[in-house]
Amino acid sequence: MSLFKKKRDGSISVNLNDTARSFVGEIFSQVVAAENDPNHEWHLSMNPPINRAASSDDPLATFARQKEMASNSELAQMTIHEETLSTGEAYAWMTSLALALRAISSLRNIDDEVALHNADPEVKQYIVTIQSLLFGLADCL
Amino acid sequence: MKTLQRFQLSSETDTDTITRTVTKKPWKVIVWDDPVTPMRVVEVIFRKIFGYPDAKCTQLMLTVHHEGKAVVWDGAQERAIHFCTQLQAAGLVASVEEDK
DSSP: OOSEEEOTTSOEEEOOOHHHHHHHHHHHHHHHHHHHOTTSTTTTTTSOOSBTTSSSOOHHHHHHHHHHHHHHHHHHHHTTTOSEEOHHHHHHHHHHHHHHHHHHHHHTTOOSHHHHHTSOHHHHHHHHHHHHHHHHHHHHO | OEEEEEEEOOOSSOOOEEEEEEEOOOEEEEEEOOSSSOHHHHHHHHHHHHOOOHHHHHHHHHHHHHHSEEEEEEEOHHHHHHHHHHHHHTTOEEEEEEOO
């Protein structure tokens, strides 16, 4: 059975067991925490520069990004126990998982295929698990 | 990108108006390759944010993957920043750059 399945009415059914749901829920909690806490280890990687040539970012743009991230990750967190998601909710799940994936890879300096191949097996397994969830969600969107 | 600007001339009658075309340099939104985000996810994000057709999303995703980056949109600075923040909030590595 696939992890996520698009139904005829356009909604997406979630076929995750308790362990998988708990794993995903923990990721969503980490993303929400990282957005709010500048000392969280994921915080920096989730707030990259918008214009790499500028000495500082436009604060309004930074605020807009944080607002967008917060609304997605909080929506994902609120719907963690749902059996069926709307496409908007599924998109929020997908983007929150993608943010977590980027934060983990950035933190572990996984910036190319070689680094990914040579990563710690536990980290690699974590990445592969998130990727399989992302594949499942993307196929429904 | 071209914008029209109107200039009011002060004259005795104060009725002359000149319309002149000003060319501004566009801003580019760039998406950079990363080794962990699945390609299918990148396509979905492009479709959701820009509303591009599937074929264009696939072509842009492949450009990112093979060339390390792709210009996914260009135009006014404000919109470029808006799109960039949406891409970053969706988990992609994105930035804006002024076209030189």
